[in-house]
Amino acid sequence: MERGIMFTRRASGLVRELTWVDIFIFCIAGPAASGINFFSVSTAAENPGGSIGVAFAIGLFLFLPIMICIAITTSAMPRSGSLYITVSRVLDPALGFFGGWMVLWGYGLAIGVLGYIVTGIIGGGFVLAGKAGGMPGLVGIGETLGTTIGQTIGGIVWTIFFWALTRLGIRSVKWTMRILFAIPFVATAIAVLYFVMTSPASAEAAFNAKWGAGAFQAIIDAAKEQGWSPAPFSWSSTFNLLLVVIWAYTAIETMNYAGGEIKSPKTSMLKGFGWGGLAVGLMYFIVALTVYFPYGQFIPAYDFLYDNAREVLEEIMPAISPSVPFYAASLISPPWLGLVVVVSIALWFANSILPIFLSNSRLIFAMAMDRALPEFLADVDEKRGTPTWAAHLTCLFGLFGVAIMRFGWAPLLGILNIGILFIMWGYGLAAMLLPYRKPELYELSAVKYDVAGIPLVSILGFITFVLGIFFMMMSIMPFDNASMLTVLAIMALGFLIYFYQVHKCKKAGIDLSQIYAVLPPE
Known part of the structure; x- marks a missing residue:
């Protein structure tokens, strides 16, 4: 059977448009949302004495070997x-399908979840700026954006927006991502500068000016009383x-899932994943460290x-959710500038949606x-080169x-x-x-x-394997019975689909072993 007949398409039809700079941007934009917005300041009460900055540094130490490993195999x-592709070619097609099936559910649902959340965060930014500046209109x-209906509509709009964007082609995705990345990155840098340049006494004065005379110390005193x-x-x-x-x-x-659209993958993967992984870890650490400079024990x-x-x-x-935008806006005057910074930092969540949408579709x-x-x-749009x-x-x-x-279907979030x-x-x-099972691929x-x-990739692979087991165990710790049954149902559905596809190919005389013995066509 000819190679073009084995696969669904003789050529992928995709366009190699992305550079190492885009990989670098996607590496930061994909995970940056909750780490920068919330976890830097919202974990102190639940984990007294814990340092989120140190935890982020440990996370970087854990994930960097994985990033380098992915860069090597994707190259x-x-x-x-x-x-x-790596799992299905080196280990087993069924195991590769199973892993991919779980990923497309996880990331697929995350698109809507993030769209819903970012709408509420932007709404919170308007409330924050409006209350701080005495502007009831804002x-x-x-408050409208923060309602269930408002967040539902917002989640739908964000999802459809990124669907339409990816349909325009990878060049549109590239330039939109670069712009979307720049906005929250600059806003985060402004917030960090305010944190570094504001003394504890000035922070207390600025906070009191926004939220009422004596509010800063009153919160500390009330917390001690409680x-x-x-x-x-x-x-x-x-x-x-x-x-x-994690x-x-x-x-x-x-970005590894969009490997078919990256120029010069051998060098781009190493530079983009290596520097991108390091950059996101440093961003997490810097934000978590600097926000405590002016606020200190006020945050916990x-x-x-x-x-x-x-x-x-x-x-x-007003009881406003603890977040980096909240603490930044409490220092920034005039209120309109605080609003711009808050909404811009919140766009990290929107930034996360585009890499996820792109990778899931690929x-x-x-x-x-x-x-x-x-x-x-x-199927591919031949004119735009996009699925x-x-x-x-x-x-x-x-x-x-x-x-x-919208409906609070908690088990599926598991x-x-x-x-x-x-x-x-x-x-x-x-x-x-x-290197041992597919030396011909390793040589590439x-x-x-x-x-x-x-081989270095074998050492990094071993580290990734151990951490992968650790991540999976950490992920199921909060599971209840409903969550476990939901995950099992999704797994079972995946295997039914895979069995049907295997049966269908066998009846059509298609030898799947030939497909998984080689790489897909470019």
Whole structure:
């Protein structure tokens, strides 16, 4: 059977448009949302004495070997759906499908979840600026965006917007991502400058000017009355923060799934993933460190009241969710500048949607190219060089994610972490065995160094395998019975689809072993 007949398409039809700079941007934009906006300041009460900055540094230490490993294997197999391609070619097609199936559910739902959340955050920015500046009109707009209906409509709009954008072609995606990245990056830099340049005394004065005379000290005193006290540094509490840190770094690897659209993949992958992984870790660490410069123990005191005695906090000031935008806007004058900074930083969430949408549609496309999913999902708009039905299906996943948030269907949210991270252990095992099971593919990689006679990619693959198991165990810790049954149902559905596709190919006389013995066509 000819190679062009084995796969759904004789050529991918995709366009190699992205450079290492785009990989660098996507590596930061994918995970940056919650880590910068929330986790830097919202974990103090639950983990007294824990240092989120140190936890972020540990997270960087954990994820950087994974990023380098992905860069090496993707440079050898620069195709769409790269992690799926690696697992299915080196280990087993069924295992590759299973990992890919879980990822497309995890990231697919995350699109709508993030769209829903970012709408509420932008609304919170309007409320924050309106209350701080005495502008009831802004408060009204923000409160409307923060309602269930407002966030639902916003989630739908964001999902459809990114669906339409990806349909325009990879060049439009590239330039939109560069602009979307620049806005929150500059706003975050402004916030960091305010944190560094504001003394504790000036921070207290600015906070009181925004939220009422004596509010700063009143919050600290009220927290102490409710049972809070400053806690010394604790390694135990710091390690307890790793669950949120793992979530904060999730989506750092998304660009590998668009490997078929990257120019000069051998060099671009290493530069983009290496520097991008390092940059997002440094950003997390810097934001988490500098926000404490002007505020100090006020942050855990406020967080304690917000989590445990919100009614007491509301007697002093409006109970606003602790976040980096909140603390930045409380220092910035005039209020309109605070509003711009708050809304711009919130766009990190929108930034996360585009890499996820792009990667999910390319993963679906790659699996359909292998005939692991129905063949029509590999259709490509020949004029724009972009998948069609794969993008439509990704959009439906996103809208489903919005519906989950709208109706509070909590068990399905359990698929997010386990779905996104499940493939990591299989990928790590595949990377570890790559030089031994597929030496012809290993020879195509950009890095073929040995350490004490052992290929570097095998060492990194082993680390990724161990961390993948660790991530999966951390992900299922909060599961209840409903979450477990939901995940099992999604797994079962995936295997039914895969079995049907295998049966269908066998009846058509298509030898799947030939497909998985080689890389998909470019």
